[in-house]
Amino acid sequence: MSSLPSVAQVAQAFSQAAQHYDAVAGLQRQAADHLINLCGSYLRGQVMDIGCGTGYLTRQVLQQGAVTQVLGVDVAEGMLNWCREHINDSRCDWLQADAQALPLAANSLDLMVSSLAIQWCADEQALFSNISRVLRADGRFFATTLGPDTLAELRWAWQQVDDFQHVNEFVPQAELLKAVQPHFSEVDIQAHTICLKFDKVSEILRELKQLGASNHNLGASRGLTTRNQLRTMTAAYESLRDEQGKLPVSYQIYTISANKCAA
Numbered sequence: 456m457s458s459l460p461s462v463a464q465v466a467q468a469f470s471q472a473a474q475h476y477d478a479v480a481g482l483q484r485q486a487a488d489h490l491i492n493l494c495g496s497y498l499r500g501q502v503m504d505i506g507c508g509t510g511y512l513t514r515q516v517l518q519q520g521a522v523t524q525v526l527g528v529d530v531a532e533g534m535l536n537w538c539r540e541h542i543n544d545s546r547c548d549w550l551q552a553d554a555q556a557l558p559l560a561a562n563s564l565d566l567m568v569s570s571l572a573i574q575w576c577a578d579e580q581a582l583f584s585n586i587s588r589v590l591r592a593d594g595r596f597f598a599t600t601l602g603p604d605t606l607a608e609l610r611w612a613w614q615q616v617d618d619f620q621h622v623n624e625f626v627p628q629a630e631l632l633k634a635v636q637p638h639f640s641e642v643d644i645q646a647h648t649i650c651l652k653f654d655k656v657s658e659i660l661r662e663l664k665q666l667g668a669s670n671h672n673l674g675a676s677r678g679l680t681t682r683n684q685l686r687t688m689t690a691a692y693e694s695l696r697d698e699q700g701k702l703p704v705s706y707q708i709y710t711i712s713a714n715k716c717a718a
């Protein structure tokens with residue numbers, strides 16, 4: 456059984472985060488920039504941005520002259536409302552939908568992109584079969600998602616407190632590949648790590664909350680975190696300061712490139 460929160464819980468957390476998301480989403484912008492470079496000449500025709508959030512990647516897609524239409528899809532109404540207020544382009548539409556159950560016709564899109572969203576989908580079989588179904592035969596899918604070494608320092612610091620799952624779990628590369636492969640004829644997954652630096656543990660926790668990415672796993676403790684637990688975790692994290700006196704926060708980024716049919 457997946458330890459991920461339900462789609463409704465994910466939608467609620469990200470809807471609440473919409474107003475503050477852009478102020479703290481530097482890492483998310485880096486991942487989206489990386490993804491857009493990878494898409495290259497496949498940025499054309501009708502494109503879907505899955506889990507569009509506040510639309511940073513959607514805007515980048517819209518800047519490509521060969522793109523005729525973009526559909527930004529998200530489960531979080533708050534995120535879509537933000538996009539409707541801030542992105543005004545006649546080629547763009549917004550749809551509230553779950554990426555695991557896309558209400559779209561088969562063979563209807565040229566390209567599907569997604570940045571740091573699919574790690575919230577518990578049903579990988581439904582997710583990747585939907586993406587493949589909606590793509591045209593020569594369609595491509597490019598995505599970034601998170602690997603299990605993401606937030607390794609925070610996970611370790613909480614492990615010094617108790618055995619509960621305080622940090623979201625992410626699927627390893629081999630498992631991800633196994634989930635994508637049945638639905639595409641060619642798949643490539645690359646990994647790289649981005650390490651952010653912070654001055655205070657409290658800033659790390661605040662930023663995760665503002666991103667809507669605090670822990671909602673089923674393995675999380677049901678009770679509230681006590682001050683004592685927080686102090687113990689903070690002391691453990693403090694021991695990880697680097698030579699510059701900064702606290703590291705690692706994000707392991709997986710980049711997926713997939714062709715529906717052989718090129």
Ligand SMILES: C[S@@+](CC[C@H](N)C(=O)[O-])C[C@H]1O[C@@H](n2cnc3c(N)ncnc32)[C@H](O)[C@@H]1O
Nearest residue numbers: 469483506507508529530531553554570572575
């Ligand atoms: C970390 S944000 C990333 C947003 C944007 N792609 C970016 O790079 O800034 C993840 C987004 O995925 C959306 N999301 C999560 N699960 C989803 C699902 N099952 N279907 C559609 N969107 C989903 C969330 O609501 C949220 O807006």
